[in-house]
Amino acid sequence: MKLKCAAACVLAMLILVAAVIVAAPGASYANQDRESLLAPASTRHPAGTDALGRDRLVRVSAALLLSLAGSVAASAVTTAAAAGVGALAAFGPATVGWTAMLLCDVFLALPWLFLLMMVRSALPLTTSPANSAAITFLVLAALGWPACARAVYRGALSLKTTEWMLYARAGGLRGGQIVRSVIPNLVPLLLPQFLISIPAFVMAEANLGALGLGVGEPLPSWGGMLLELDNSAMLFDTRWVYFPVALLVIVLLLLEAVAGEA
Amino acid sequence: MKPAVSVAAWLARTLAIVLLVITGSTLLVRCAPGYLSDAREMDARYADAARGELNAEAARSGSLPHLLFSEVGGWMRGDAGLSRQYGVPVFELIRPRLAVTGRLLLRALILAWSLALCAALLSSASRSPSLFWHTPAALLLAMPTAAMATLCLLTDHGGPVLVMALLLAARDFKFLHHALRRAWLDPHVLQARAQGIRMRRILVAHILPAAAQQLSALLSLSIVTALSALVPVEVIFNVPGLGQLAWNAAMNRDLPVLLAATMIMAIAVTFAGMASDRHSGWRNA
Numbered sequence: 034m035k036l037k038c039a040a041a042c043v044l045a046m047l048i049l050v051a052a053v054i055v056a057a058p059g060a061s062y063a064n065q066d067r068e069s070l071l072a073p074a075s076t077r078h079p080a081g082t083d084a085l086g087r088d089r090l091v092r093v094s095a096a097l098l099l100s101l102a103g104s105v106a107a108s109a110v111t112t113a114a115a116a117g118v119g120a121l122a123a124f125g126p127a128t129v130g131w132t133a134m135l136l137c138d139v140f141l142a143l144p145w146l147f148l149l150m151m152v153r154s155a156l157p158l159t160t161s162p163a164n165s166a167a168i169t170f171l172v173l174a175a176l177g178w179p180a181c182a183r184a185v186y187r188g189a190l191s192l193k194t195t196e197w198m199l200y201a202r203a204g205g206l207r208g209g210q211i212v213r214s215v216i217p218n219l220v221p222l223l224l225p226q227f228l229i230s231i232p233a234f235v236m237a238e239a240n241l242g243a244l245g246l247g248v249g250e251p252l253p254s255w256g257g258m259l260l261e262l263d264n265s266a267m268l269f270d271t272r273w274v275y276f277p278v279a280l281l282v283i284v285l286l287l288l289e290a291v292a293g294e295a
Numbered sequence: 296m297k298p299a300v301s302v303a304a305w306l307a308r309t310l311a312i313v314l315l316v317i318t319g320s321t322l323l324v325r326c327a328p329g330y331l332s333d334a335r336e337m338d339a340r341y342a343d344a345a346r347g348e349l350n351a352e353a354a355r356s357g358s359l360p361h362l363l364f365s366e367v368g369g370w371m372r373g374d375a376g377l378s379r380q381y382g383v384p385v386f387e388l389i390r391p392r393l394a395v396t397g398r399l400l401l402r403a404l405i406l407a408w409s410l411a412l413c414a415a416l417l418s419s420a421s422r423s424p425s426l427f428w429h430t431p432a433a434l435l436l437a438m439p440t441a442a443m444a445t446l447c448l449l450t451d452h453g454g455p456v457l458v459m460a461l462l463l464a465a466r467d468f469k470f471l472h473h474a475l476r477r478a479w480l481d482p483h484v485l486q487a488r489a490q491g492i493r494m495r496r497i498l499v500a501h502i503l504p505a506a507a508q509q510l511s512a513l514l515s516l517s518i519v520t521a522l523s524a525l526v527p528v529e530v531i532f533n534v535p536g537l538g539q540l541a542w543n544a545a546m547n548r549d550l551p552v553l554l555a556a557t558m559i560m561a562i563a564v565t566f567a568g569m570a571s572d573r574h575s576g577w578r579n580a
Contacts, residue, residue, distance in 0.1 A: 135308075135311070135312070135315075138312050138565075138568075139312055139315045139316055139319060141564075141568065142312055142313075142316050142561050142564045142565040142568065143316060143319070143320070143557070143561050143564075144519070144522045144523065144557060144560040144561060144564060145523065146522075146523045146525075146526055147522075147526070147541055147553070147556060147557040147560050147561075148320070148323070148557060150526070150541060150542065150545040150553065151320070151323070151324055151545070151550070151553050151554065151557055152323065152324075153545065154544075154545035154546070154548055154550070154553065155324055155548070155550060232437075236439055239439040239441070239442070240439050240440055240441050240527055243439065243441030243442070243445075243527060244441070244526060244527060244530060244542055244545075245546065246545060246546075255439070256441075259439065259441055259442055259445070262442070262445040262446075262449070263445065278442050278446075281439065281442070282434070282437050282438055282442075285436075285437035285438075286433060286434070286437045289433065289436065289437060
């Protein structure tokens with residue numbers, strides 16, 4: 034518990050610092066300083082600049098905020114969908130339950146990275162960076178719900194046989210009313226699922242971006258910054274290229290600690 | 296249920312899932328907003344009339360029934376359609392790469408399971424959970440595959456097998472540790488240890504059989520994880536496998552190739568999951 038609290042505090046501090054850096058007057062992730070391309074750390078650019086002269090610290094901070102916001106939103110969508118499908122499968126007619134679980138099996142059988150690549154590559158050529166970010170996280174959310182829905186289904190099934198549920202049904206509560214009273218009882222199951230999905234989505238976005246199929250430029254993303262590592266000439270010029278990777282690993286460790294995974 | 300009926304039901308469910316996966320993937324690709332886009336649309340050398348003709352041709356060949364028919368027909372003929380990028384049957388591209396990917400996956404899985412099982416046996420048998428085992432596992436799990444592969448390449452240490460094995464071992468270790476730890480804490484195992492029965496005997500007679508069901512489920516999970524790591528690893532290490540082909544197809548909008556690669560992966564995952572379920576069912580029976 035202490036570890037979780039400490040991790041949550043450090044994470045909150047990181048987010049705060051990133052927000053301050055991004056909101057600082059004159060700071061922009063797209064601003065180019067043409068006279069200092071690939072510059073090392075200085076007072077003007079505390080973490081140096083990238084190959085286009087953009088401030089690395091501002092870009093990393095913006096990537097942190099974007100990635101976390103997108104992952105939290107995707108995780109919320111995933112958890113809500115899983116709660117709906119799981120509860121419907123458990124409390125609906127047997128055919129609905131069977132169909133929902135078959136659908137879960139189908140989604141679980143789909144290799145998510147290949148599917149993400151497929152959907153991303155089938156986007157229009159003129160997709161804007163903001164849309165590409167939204168679509169990336171939306172697809173992650175659309176593919177993330179089945180495992181969570183299975184867990185919810187099992188939890189809801191065990192709730193279905195509890196004594197208070199039998200009383201509720203005997204008392205004449207309708208299906209919708211029952212589901213409304215079941216959802217709060219599923220929160221202890223849904224909350225960990227929500228928290229576990231966040232680092233998974235951050236990681237997925239980073240891996241997708243590193244393949245050049247994630248969030249479009251000039252929007253900053255972890256994956257986009259991992260691409261910098263491909264440029265070996267840049268690695269000899271400045272060690273600050275490793276900064277985004279190091280921060281990403283720290284953020285993922287913190288997220289996993291908060292989710293109780295570490 | 297009789298074993299023959301049970302196996303038939305399992306086979307029917309597996310086939311139904313495979314069919315649904317194929318139909319679902321095709322639908323998903325067709326419904327993607329840019330399916331009909333063509334790189335030539337961006338080329339200023341094409342006149343408006345030529346672009347219009349390209350769009351009309353794409354719409355004709357991209358209608359859903361046509362797409363499903365050509366996809367299923369391609370699979371029935373055994374070539375899985377024609378690659379947009381190379382203009383050759385998709386299976387001609389996939390066949391030599393399947394062996395490369397299969398070898399990589401097999402080596403990585405064997406190494407990962409050996410590492411994870413050894414580490415989990417040692418960590419689960421100790422009296423208190425040790426940071427010595429859990430810290431590296433947590434660190435490896437927090438490292439994106441692409442970053443790990445790039446760093447290995449830059450430092451000239453380790454290859455694709457090692458990167459995939461480390462990633463899988465970290466994930467498997469976590470599950471194996473919990474499964475084995477639970478088995479070590481069973482009252483009859485504690486009793487056996489208190490009586491001074493040799494560790495090797497306890498391990499073979501009690502620990503491993505108790506965890507066997509979870510191990511078979513974990514194997515299918517390992518395959519899914521390995522398939523997810525396959526693309527970045529093959530792309531970064533330049534391994535001519537299925538993952539690299541799929542990435543290349545994604546970058547060049549060669550959807551028939553990407554669709555075929557996805558389906559092969561989906562079929563592999565389905566059979567691995569179903570085989571693991573079947574194995575658990577038989578053990579329970």
